[in-house]
Amino acid sequence: MSNKVRVRFAPSPTGGLHLGGVRTILYNYLFAHHHGGEFVLRIEDTDQNRYVEGAEQYIVDCLKWCGLIPDESPEKGGPYAPYRQSERKHLYYEYAQKLVDAGHAYYAFDTTNELENMRNQLRTDTNPNPQYDSNTRQQMRNSLSLPAEEVVDLLEKKTPYVIRIKMPQNQTVSFTDMIRGEIHFDTNLVDDKVLLKADGMPTYHLAVVVDDYLMKITHAFRGEEWLPSAPVHLLLWEYLGWKDNMPQWAHLPLILKPDGNGKLSKRDGDRLGFPVFAMDWKDPKTNDTTTGFKERGFLPEAFVNMLALLGWNDGTGQEIFSLDELVQKFSIDRVHKGGAKFDYEKAKWFNHQYIQHTADDKLLPLVKPYFEKEQIPIDDSYLQKVIGLIKERCTLLPDFVQQGRFFFVTPQHIDLPSIQAKWDEKKRQFFESWLAGLDGIGSWEHTAIEQHFNGVLDQHGLKKGDVLLPLRVMLVGGKFGPGVFIIAEMIGKAETALRITNVLSQL
RNA sequence: GGCCCUGUCGUCUAGUUUGGUUAGGACGGCGCACUUUCAAUGCGCUAACAUAGGUUCAAAUCCUAUCAGGGCCGCCA
Numbered sequence: 162m163s164n165k166v167r168v169r170f171a172p173s174p175t176g177g178l179h180l181g182g183v184r185t186i187l188y189n190y191l192f193a194h195h196h197g198g199e200f201v202l203r204i205e206d207t208d209q210n211r212y213v214e215g216a217e218q219y220i221v222d223c224l225k226w227c228g229l230i231p232d233e234s235p236e237k238g239g240p241y242a243p244y245r246q247s248e249r250k251h252l253y254y255e256y257a258q259k260l261v262d263a264g265h266a267y268y269a270f271d272t273t274n275e276l277e278n279m280r281n282q283l284r285t286d287t288n289p290n291p292q293y294d295s296n297t298r299q300q301m302r303n304s305l306s307l308p309a310e311e312v313v314d315l316l317e318k319k320t321p322y323v324i325r326i327k328m329p330q331n332q333t334v335s336f337t338d339m340i341r342g343e344i345h346f347d348t349n350l351v352d353d354k355v356l357l358k359a360d361g362m363p364t365y366h367l368a369v370v371v372d373d374y375l376m377k378i379t380h381a382f383r384g385e386e387w388l389p390s391a392p393v394h395l396l397l398w399e400y401l402g403w404k405d406n407m408p409q410w411a412h413l414p415l416i417l418k419p420d421g422n423g424k425l426s427k428r429d430g431d432r433l434g435f436p437v438f439a440m441d442w443k444d445p446k447t448n449d450t451t452t453g454f455k456e457r458g459f460l461p462e463a464f465v466n467m468l469a470l471l472g473w474n475d476g477t478g479q480e481i482f483s484l485d486e487l488v489q490k491f492s493i494d495r496v497h498k499g500g501a502k503f504d505y506e507k508a509k510w511f512n513h514q515y516i517q518h519t520a521d522d523k524l525l526p527l528v529k530p531y532f533e534k535e536q537i538p539i540d541d542s543y544l545q546k547v548i549g550l551i552k553e554r555c556t557l558l559p560d561f562v563q564q565g566r567f568f569f570v571t572p573q574h575i576d577l578p579s580i581q582a583k584w585d586e587k588k589r590q591f592f593e594s595w596l597a598g599l600d601g602i603g604s605w606e607h608t609a610i611e612q613h614f615n616g617v618l619d620q621h622g623l624k625k626g627d628v629l630l631p632l633r634v635m636l637v638g639g640k641f642g643p644g645v646f647i648i649a650e651m652i653g654k655a656e657t658a659l660r661i662t663n664v665l666s667q668l
Numbered sequence: 669g670g671c672c673c674u675g676u677c678g679u680c681u682a683g684u685u686u687g688g689u690u691a692g693g694a695c696g697g698c699g700c701a702c703u704u705u706c707a708a709u710g711c712g713c714u715a716a717c718a719u720a721g722g723u724u725c726a727a728a729u730c731c732u733a734u735c736a737g738g739g740c741c742g743c744c745a
Contacts, residue, residue, distance in 0.1 A: 171745090172745085173744075173745045175744085175745080205745065207744090207745085208743095208744055208745070210744085211744065211745080269743090271743095273743075276742085276743085285669085286669070287669050287670085288669065288670075289669055289670090289741090290669080290670080290740095290741045291741095292670095292741065321743095323743050325743095338673095341673070341674090344672075344673085345672090346671080346672075347671080350670070350671055350672095350741095351671085351741095352741075354742095355742080355743050357743085358743040359743055360743080362743090364742095364743070364744085364745085365744075365745050369745095384739090385672095385673065385674090385738085385739060385740095386739055386740065386745095387739095387740090387745090388672060388673065388739070388740075389671070389672060389673095389739075389740040389741070390740075390741095391672090412673080414673090414674080415738075415739075417737095417738080419679075422737055422738065423737090423738070423739095424738080424739080470680070470681085470694095471680070472680090472681095474680085474681060474682075476682065476683095477682090477693095478681090478682070478692080478693045478694075480680095480693090480694060480695095497680090497681075498673080498674060498675090499673090499674050499675065499737095499738090500673095500674075500737090500738065500739090501679090501680065501681090502679060502680080503679090503680095504679050504680065504695065504696085506679080506695060506696055507679070507680065507694080507695045507696080508695095509695095510694085510695055510696090511695095517708085551707090553707060553708045553709095554706065554707040554708070555707090564706085564707090579705090625704070626704070629704045629705080630704070630705060632704090633704070633705055633706095634705085637705085637706095639705085639706085640705040640706060641705060641706035641707075642705075642706065642707090643705095643706090643707090644704080645704070645705080
């Protein structure tokens with residue numbers, strides 16, 4: 162018997178991939194690799210009404226960007242293919258039927274309207290959400306309440322029906338969650354969930370159990386919002402006779418909105434100005450694009466590192482981990498139980514850390530597109546030097562353009578007021594004579610430039626602090642950037658002279 | 669409303685199993701230093717055991733109750 166760890170991420174391809182989803186993927190990946198196991202991507206596309214064009218490819222792209230590549234997936238295949246539930250449709254009926262035969266499930270013929278009527282009629286202040294359960298099932302139209310002949314008749318007439326689980330009465334269903342410990346449920350309070358829909362597709366409840374069994378999943382991670390339906394799944398594993406093969410469950414804490422409380426949603430990101438999806442998601446119906454972490458200028462390594470620490474830590478205080486380190490150190494019992502509010506400031510801090518620790522030549526291809534997008538003419542080796550000079554003041558990739566543009570193009574907007582605040586004739590004369598002597602500088606290199614600059618300074622009886630800021634503003638356009646003589650060296654003698662002359666004429 | 673989950677600085681968290689810490693770290697904020705601007709860096713400050721009762725010489729840690737927040741209650745996942 163093989164004990165190989167097998168986990169799966171099972172998204173429904175209905176839109177952008179949420180932060181929480183990526184974290185679930187990450188924990189799956191880390192757990193699998195830590196234990197030398199396998200990580201499976203399974204697409205749960207059993208709801209035909211929610212089918213969204215391109216959503217599956219988008220998920221695959223996100224996984225690739227994050228570097229969390231599954232061992233088995235729809236595109237890659239594997240020994241348990243197909244990995245798309247819509248392509249496994251034919252498998253589920255048999256199991257649903259088995260459950261009916263064993264008396265653990267039943268046919269229900271109620272129409273949508275009838276269900277709605279039942280809920281409306283039974284709704285009271287003390288019971289705002291009436292369920293289809295052991296209390297109400299006898300009043301509904303199903304193979305438990307109807308005479309056997311009528312059921313046969315309805316089936317023969319091809320009346321649409323669903324198959325529901327028959328929740329037992331007076332039982333306590335328990336299991337041990339890997340991060341929460343013992344959890345108990347009273348079966349009287351759980352409803353008869355639909356297992357097989359009228360269109361022949363399974364619901365999540367049936368599909369997750371059947372596929373986890375068929376795919377030999379050993380550990381199942383999912384969000385905490387699934388906890389209430391756990392007893393259904395537990396019972397299904399038991400009724401199908403697979404109890405000994407049931408995976409160990411771990412219900413992950415939720416990622417909460419930064420302000421107030423509640424689950425973090427795409428809307429919160431729009432409202433507060435930060436991404437929630439991993440990558441840009443363009444809704445094919447509305448054509449609206451929601452910004453992703455990737456396009457916002459995050460490094461995938463930073464994004465993944467940040468997510469790993471949102472609910473987990475290794476107990477040492479270390480915060481920066483490579484993916485390999487995470488694989489090595491991750492353990493499910495150090496996952497926090499409580500939900501974590503997402504902190505965008507901290508997320509940016511991680512990215513800043515990663516930019517500092519990434520070599521300039523690795524940064525080059527990541528930064529380059531942002532310059533191209535702004536149609537700034539670039540030379541690779543020059544850009545790489547610039548990157549080295551400005552990286553410490555860049556938090557997100559687009560910051561490089563903001564911080565480095567003046568290395569490539571003459572600034573259009575000059576912060577004149579900053580110069581004018583302390584401007585006088587003496588300073589003008591200094592700049593003019595320095596300009597005139599520029600050709601006297603032996604090699605156009607920052608130490609030589611600075612030396613020459615200091616010499617002229619002495620002749621004019623000025624202090625360095627008097628003219629350095631004006632010089633900076635003339636070359637850069639504003640009060641920012643690395644050492645001013647290095648900037649002069651980089652942009653060249655002619656451009657330096659040009660910028661100074663230009664600004665001088667405006668003063 | 670019912671059920672389930674959770675509760676340590678503003679935020680992420682260490683510490684809870686095996687009671688004894690000035691309750692530690694990080695982000696943020698504030699201040700200082702450095703400085704040629706912006707950053708970066710270094711240093712410092714800020715700030716928490718949800719509440720109430722127990723048990724105990726001693727409780728963040730064990731027990732009880734309360735409170736608060738969250739999740740779920742679809743032929744969605």
